[in-house]
Amino acid sequence: MTKHQPPVNKNETIHVTFEDITHDGAGVAKKNGYPLFVKGGLPGEAAEVKVVQVKKNYGFGRLMKINEESSERVEPPCPIFNRCGGCQLQHLSYEGQLAYKHKQVEETLSRIGGITDVPVHPTLGMNDPWRYRNKSQVPVGEQRGDLVAGFYAERSHQIVDMESCVIQHEDNDKVVQLVKKLAKQYGIRGYDDRIHKGTLRHVVVRHAKHTDELMVVLVTKGKELPNKKNLIEALQNELPNVKSIVQNINPKRTNVIFGDRTEVLWGEEVIHDFIGDIQFAISARSFYQVNPDQTKVLYDKALEYAQLTGKETVIDAYCGIGTISLFLAQKAKQVYGVEIVPEAVSDAKRNAKLNHIENADFVVGEAENIMPWWQAQGLHPDVIVVDPPRKGCDEKLLETMVNMKPDRIVYVSCNPATLARDLKYLAEHGFKTQEVQPVDMFPQTGHVECVSWLVKK
Numbered sequence: 001m002t003k004h005q006p007p008v009n010k011n012e013t014i015h016v017t018f019e020d021i022t023h024d025g026a027g028v029a030k031k032n033g034y035p036l037f038v039k040g041g042l043p044g045e046a047a048e049v050k051v052v053q054v055k056k057n058y059g060f061g062r063l064m065k066i067n068e069e070s071s072e073r074v075e076p077p078c079p080i081f082n083r084c085g086g087c088q089l090q091h092l093s094y095e096g097q098l099a100y101k102h103k104q105v106e107e108t109l110s111r112i113g114g115i116t117d118v119p120v121h122p123t124l125g126m127n128d129p130w131r132y133r134n135k136s137q138v139p140v141g142e143q144r145g146d147l148v149a150g151f152y153a154e155r156s157h158q159i160v161d162m163e164s165c166v167i168q169h170e171d172n173d174k175v176v177q178l179v180k181k182l183a184k185q186y187g188i189r190g191y192d193d194r195i196h197k198g199t200l201r202h203v204v205v206r207h208a209k210h211t212d213e214l215m216v217v218l219v220t221k222g223k224e225l226p227n228k229k230n231l232i233e234a235l236q237n238e239l240p241n242v243k244s245i246v247q248n249i250n251p252k253r254t255n256v257i258f259g260d261r262t263e264v265l266w267g268e269e270v271i272h273d274f275i276g277d278i279q280f281a282i283s284a285r286s287f288y289q290v291n292p293d294q295t296k297v298l299y300d301k302a303l304e305y306a307q308l309t310g311k312e313t314v315i316d317a318y319c320g321i322g323t324i325s326l327f328l329a330q331k332a333k334q335v336y337g338v339e340i341v342p343e344a345v346s347d348a349k350r351n352a353k354l355n356h357i358e359n360a361d362f363v364v365g366e367a368e369n370i371m372p373w374w375q376a377q378g379l380h381p382d383v384i385v386v387d388p389p390r391k392g393c394d395e396k397l398l399e400t401m402v403n404m405k406p407d408r409i410v411y412v413s414c415n416p417a418t419l420a421r422d423l424k425y426l427a428e429h430g431f432k433t434q435e436v437q438p439v440d441m442f443p444q445t446g447h448v449e450c451v452s453w454l455v456k457k
C-alpha cells in the first residue's frame with residue numbers, strides 16, 4: 001500500500017471505536033488516522049461499520065451493529081429521526097448534547113481561531129428541550145396526484161409526508177395538518193419543483209409563545225389561490241388564535257422559500273410576542289429567533305456583557321426586528337440598529353414605538369456599509385453588538401468596528417467556525433475575548449449559539 005492510499009476499501013465491514021461527533025451529528029472513527037464519518041455513532045461506542053464511500057482524506061460508513069453502547073445513548077422519540085435532516089442528536093442524551101456543544105465551541109475556537117486562553121462556560125440548556133420551536137416551514141408537493149407536506153428526505157428533494165414534529169410547538173403541527181386537509185378539500189395543488197408547476201409551495205407558521213397568536217403564511221407559485229375565501233374562513237373557524245393569514249408569492253425556480261410579494265389575506269400583517277417585558281410585532285418575512293425561552297437567556301447574557309449604565313451609545317449590527325436593540329435601549333443612552341431586510345427595519349421602528357422607546361434608531365442597509373457611514377458622521381459607540389448570519393461578519397465590518405474603538409464588543413454567533421475566525425481578527429487588532437457563553441437555542445440539532453464578550457486591550 002502506498003502512503004496515500006486510504007486504509008479502507010469500499011463495501012468492506014470494519015470494527016471501529018467512535019472518538020467524536022461532527023457538527024452535523026455524525027460519529028467520527030479513525031482507522032490508522034484516516035477519518036470515517038458514520039451517522040448514528042456516538043463517542044466511546046465500538047461498532048461494526050460498512051464502508052460506503054472512500055475519498056482521499058476521509059470516508060463515509062454505515063452503522064451496521066453497535067457492540068458497545070455509550071451510556072449517553074437514548075432512544076430517539078421521533079419515528080422519522082433517521083430519515084429527516086432536521087435533527088441530528090436525538091440519539092444523544094440532553095446532558096450529552098450540552099457537553100458536546102461546549103466541547104465543539106472550545107475546539108473550534110482553538111483550531112480556527114488559535115484561542116485557547118478564554119473561558120468557555122458550560123452550555124446553558126433548556127429544562128424541557130422538546131416542542132420549543134415557534135416557527136415551522138413545511139414544503140408542500142405532489143406525489144402520485146396526492147398533496148404531501150413534510151420534510152425533504154436527506155440529500156434529496158423528495159418530500160416525505162409528516163404529521164408531527166417533536167421540536168415544533170403543537171399549534172404549528174396542527175396548522176400544517178389543517179392546511180393540508182383544506183388544500184386537498186378545495187383542490188389546491190401542491191407545487192412540483194421538478195417541473196415548476198402547481199400552486200402551494202410552502203406553509204409557514206409562526207406561534208407567539210407569550211400571546212398565543214398564530215400567523216399562517218401560504219407561499220404560492222402565482223397570485224392565484226383557488227377557493228381562497230373558503231380556505232380563509234375554514235382556517236379562522238378551526239383556529240381561534242389565528243391573527244394573521246398571509247399569502248407570499250414566489251414565482252421563481254428556486255430553493256429560497258419566500259418571494260418578494262406578500263399580501264395579507266385576512267387579519268393583521270403581524271403577530272405580537274413578548275421577550276421579557278418588551279413587545280414585538282413580527283411580520284411574515286422578518287427574522288425572529290425560533291426558541292423563545294432560550295432567546296431570553298441569550299439576550300440577558302448579551303445585556304450582561306454589554307455592561308450598560310445608561311450613558312452609553314450602542315450599535316446593534318444585524319439587528320433584525322430590533323429585538324436586541326430594544327433590550328439594550330432600556331439601559332443605554334442611545335442605540336443604533338442596522339439590518340438588511342426592509343420589512344424587518346419597519347418592524348423594528350414599529351416595535352420601538354409600541355414600547356415607547358425613543359432612544360433607538362434603525363437604518364436599512366448592509367451593516368458593512370452603514371457602519372463606515374456612521375463613523376464618517378462622527379458616531380462613537382461605547383459598545384458594539386453584532387449578531388451576523390452563519391457566514392459571520394464581513395471583513396469591512398470588522399475593520400470599521402476596530403476603527404470605531406468601542407470599549408466593549410458583544411458578539412452573538414450561530415456558527416462557531418466564523419466566530420473563531422472573527423475573534424482571531426479582532427484579537428490581532430486590539431480586542432481581547434474575555435468569555436464565551438454557549439446557549440442551546442436548538443436542542444436535538446447540531447447547531448450551537450454563542451455570546452462572546454470582548455474588551456479593548
Ligand code: SAH
Nearest residue numbers: 287318319320323339340366367387388389
Ligand atoms: N439580532 C437579531 C437578528 C439576528 S439574525 C435577532 O436576534 O433577532 C441576522 C440578521 O442579519 C437577519 O435579520 C438578516 O436579515 C440580517 N443580515 C444579513 N446580512 C446582513 C448584512 N450584510 N447587513 C445587515 N444585516 C444583515
